[in-house]
Amino acid sequence: MKRVICVLLFCVFCFSAGHTCAASEGTAQTETFWLSSLDVSRIEQSWGQARANRSVDNRPLTIAGQRFPNGIGTHANSEIPLLLDGKGVELSGGAGLDDETSGRGSVVFQIIADGREIWNSGPMRSRDAAKFFSLDIRGYKTVDLLVLDAGDGIDYDHADWVNLKVTMLDNARPKLDVGPVEDAVILTPKPAPTPRINGAKIFGVRPGSPFFFRIAATGDRPMTFSADGLPSGLRLDSQTGLITGQLEKAGEHKVTLRAENALGKTEREFRIVCGSQIGLTPAMGWNSWNCFAGSVTAEKIKAAADAMVESGLINHGWTYINIDDFWQVHRDSNDPSLQGPHRNSDGRILPNPRFPDMKGLADYVHGKGLKIGIYSAPGPWTCGGCVGSFGYELQDAQQYAEWGFDYLKYDWCSYNPAFEAYRDSKDWDPSSSPNITYAGGGDLAKAKVPFERMHQALGQQPRDIIYSLCQYGMGSVWEWGAEVGGNSWRTTQDINDSWSSMSGIGFSQAGLEKYAGPGHFNDPDMLVVGKVGWGPQLRNTRLSPNEQYTHISLWCLLASPLLIGCDMTQLDEFTLNLLTNDEVLEVNQDPLGRQAARITQNGMLEVWAKDMEDGSKAVGLFNRGQREQTVTVNWSDLGIHGEQTVRDLWRQKDMGQYTEKFEANVGRHGVVLVKIAPFK
Secondary structure: OHHHHHHHHHHHHHHHOOEOOOEEEOOEEEEEEEHHHOOHHHOEEOOOOOEEOOOOOOOOEEEOOEEEOOEEEEEOOEEEEEEOOOOEEEEEEEEEEOHHHOOOOEEEEEEEEOOEEEEEEEEEEOOOOOEEEEEEOOOOOEEEEEEEEOOOOOOOOEEEEEEEEEEEEOOOOOEEOOOOOOOOOOOOOOOOOOOEEEOOOEEEEOOOOEEEEEOEEEOOOOOEEEEEOOOOOEEEOOOOOEEEEEOOOOEEEEEEEEEEEOOEEEEEEEEEEEOOOOOOOOOEEEEOHHHHHHHOOHHHHHHHHHHHHHOOHHHHOOOEEEOOOOOEOEOOOOOHHHOOOOEOOOOOEOEOOOOOOHHHHHHHHHHOOOEEEEEEOOOOEOOOOEEOOOOOHHHHHHHHHHHOOOEEEEEOOOOOHHHHHHOOOOOOOHHHOOOOOOOOOOOHHHHHHHHHHHHHHHHOOOOOOEEEEEOOOOOOHHHOOHHHOOOEEEOOOOOOOOHHHHHHHHHOOOOOHHHOEOOEEEEOOOEOOOEEOOOOOOEEOOOOHHHHHHHHHHHHHOOOOEEEOOOHHHOOHHHHHHOOOHHHHHHHHOOOOOOOEEEEEEOOEEEEEEEOOOOOEEEEEEEOOOOOEEEEEEHHHHOOOOEEEEEEOOOOEEEEEEEOEEEEEEOOOOEEEEEEEEOO
């Protein structure tokens, strides 16, 4: 009897430590572990945080009405990478969508052992009963538990692994196979000293608007510029490469741009399209939010413009210096630098004391050969609680144009259709209104109203102002953003510098490619490389070097606006190299304006491809998994055939000629970005 009690006590101890009692398999000792005992915070996923014995929303694990006390709550797309070193015996458990989604969401659960699928749940939806498995894993070194979206995006894909345990041999324990620290390897050679013209190959302008375009070119200075076919009304400064002037009539003009220095000369075709459409290629520039957030000042904006020029980024096509929130007066801040009258007697918006001379600031940025952007919101208040544009859309658009701004980010915060009843009220005080964020559901026509209103106001100005909708994807904005004049529209919530955020946002753009084109682009938010911090305290991005290559590659394939989010006065060599690869940036700036589509997906391996104007295809081979793997792109998937030349765009190096397929070893969370063109 005493012996039995001792055994039972030992078992209780084992369970409390996160594993079950030891047993014997023949002559070998085995031990079973709950996988929830691992550090699940290290599990990477596209949204939220994985939790032990709780759902991703921190509730009890419940599938189709059945509660499970043990398991891991996660979210698509996610991976639990186990390192077993051949010591595993059995993996068992169940999987399903958590009831907390209230009927929404769909996923596929997949288990991969040493690169081979050993279990697949098939598509599962909310309220489906859990599916269970018991798998022989003897001899496998690695086992990966994946949750993938089932083809309709990752919204509400709250996925639970339940009763999840692994039996191990010889006192071995399962481990999470998390990646090592990577070296920041610079892949791209420095620009040649001979001239090379970069940036957009096409430019849109409205008749009568000021024309402002700087020829971006790398190579040793001094450099001189010239152009053949420049239409009447435009002039080129041969020393700076700046084209200014005005076109009065609609039409298209083909121009040959030339750049020359002591080592050589080059030329490039450039198209000017004078008409109703502007922003024919995605905007490239910088935005203050991801580094300075609410601590932005005019001096920091000037410093950013200086850094854009001094770093040489301007020579690669980077153009905009954009002020985000907190240039206006705050509604209730105790900070004197945010206080002051909201508007003058004519209803014109007034900046806060940090920005004493907005026209002077715009002139300063223009004097650098750059353009400048500003920020507002359709509600009475911005996201940060500063003065918005509600009821003053026309006055604000007029003020932006008079100051000389070239870009407006219009952020949804605090707008509510209910406020429309007070638009013409003389005694309505917006300062007494709550900062309500309307979710954009219900009547779609109401969701369009504030953006259409500002579009009309901007259209009345004698100046081209790029219009960026920051609407977070509500109401499927990609379906109607172009209708309300948007040159781009945010498709997601705010990005941060984590793999789960960046990859979750970037790879969720699959299926939106049909809504993008010249003058109107999907916007998955800003770039989170370099030193970021969302305030006065900055830090190095938490993205690994591989993840940063993935970030830039994917955003370029997506034809996304490229807005640098870091402090450009502190650019390190790796970040600068990352932002100045002209062959990669050409993928983003291609005149066709196509967004890449996801061509294939095999677990955590994905291939994305984008048609280019010259008939080639830009192709990204992505590995979202935890270990280096081989990624393959087949010609049949791309709709091409025969011998093709493959060029590595990051290394700017031809890889050779291939038939039928191309494959490459791709590191953890990494990418190989290539251009594939018929062999000549």
